Amino acid sequence: MSGTDSALALDAGLETVLELVESVVGEAFGLADRIGAETAAVFTRKPSVRRADLGGVLELAQPVLEDPDARIQGAGFIAAVDALADSRWWLEWFMLSNGTTERLIVDTDPRGENFYNYESLPWYDVPQRTGRRHITGPYVDYLCTDDYTLTFTVPVTVEDRFVGVAGADVRVFTFEKAILPYLRATHRKVAIVNDQGRVVLSNSARHVGGTLLRTPTPSYRIEDLPLSLVELSS
Numbered sequence: 511m512s513g514t515d516s517a518l519a520l521d522a523g524l525e526t527v528l529e530l531v532e533s534v535v536g537e538a539f540g541l542a543d544r545i546g547a548e549t550a551a552v553f554t555r556k557p558s559v560r561r562a563d564l565g566g567v568l569e570l571a572q573p574v575l576e577d578p579d580a581r582i583q584g585a586g587f588i589a590a591v592d593a594l595a596d597s598r599w600w601l602e603w604f605m606l607s608n609g610t611t612e613r614l615i616v617d618t619d620p621r622g623e624n625f626y627n628y629e630s631l632p633w634y635d636v637p638q639r640t641g642r643r644h645i646t647g648p649y650v651d652y653l654c655t656d657d658y659t660l661t662f663t664v665p666v667t668v669e670d671r672f673v674g675v676a677g678a679d680v681r682v683f684t685f686e687k688a689i690l691p692y693l694r695a696t697h698r699k700v701a702i703v704n705d706q707g708r709v710v711l712s713n714s715a716r717h718v719g720g721t722l723l724r725t726p727t728p729s730y731r732i733e734d735l736p737l738s739l740v741e742l743s744s
Contacts, residue, residue, distance in 0.1 A: 518730040518741050523696035528732060528739065530689045531702060534581055535735055538662040538678040539643060541585050544570050546666045546676035549587045553668040558595040564602045568611070575606045581688065584654045584679035586614070587666070588634060593673045601628070605654050605679070614654060626653070637665035637675045645704050645736050648682045648719040658682035658719070660710065682719060686711060699742040703729075714742050 520528070548566040553559050564587060571585040586603030594600050599618040604611050616626040628634045633646040643664040651659035663677035693700065693713045701712030701723070709721040717723070729740040 518728040541678045542664045542676045560596045567602045571604045572611045575611045581684045582678045587676050589674040633661040633663045705736040
């Protein structure tokens with residue numbers, strides 16, 4: 511979807527939906543951007559970055575994760591392979607568990623039986639290839655939230671060198687709770703769709719989250735986000 515698609519006429523109800531989407535998504539990308547900027551600054555200052563140098567990630571993530579009004583469930587930085595001096599693979603990722611912030615522990619040893627190879631996963635691969643921020647999901651995140659999740663990631667670069675991605679997780683339930691009542695109140699069949707044409711949220715029983723829209727429909731690009739609001743035929 512892009513701004514060149516057939517225009518979707520907006521009314522007051524859809525304007526409200528757009529404002530809410532921008533609020534939730536802006537919160538997630540806002541934290542990802544701050545973590546990305548902090549991490550890029552570390553790589554700029556230090557010729558050799560180690561895991562211990564990434565303490566600023568927790569300092570940024572923890573207040574947001576433990577804020578009862580925040581919608582974010584997890585956040586952090588995932589290093590590009592060989593970007594760190596003391597670990598080829600590394601996730602500086604934190605999540606909320608029983609009201610407290612905990613570090614995500616995964617096997618980053620390629621020789622390990624449960625090695626977590628993140629290079630091919632969309633939330634990492636798309637920002638690396640395109641240099642653009644990305645929304646992955648809805649998908650079941652068995653590693654972090656163990657729930658349907660949206661992952662918002664941004665590329666982190668230093669002098670055109672890709673050093674990893676920064677990101678934030680939002681549960682689909684949280685996204686739906688904030689937006690779906692207003693989406694239903696529009697009395698128009700519409701969906702919020704990502705750049706791959708996959709439904710993130712809709713008010714149509716035929717187009718549940720994760721459905722791939724193959725037929726072009728009237729759409730409205732949501733600001734500079736990788737999302738569009740599309741009108742459904744039924």
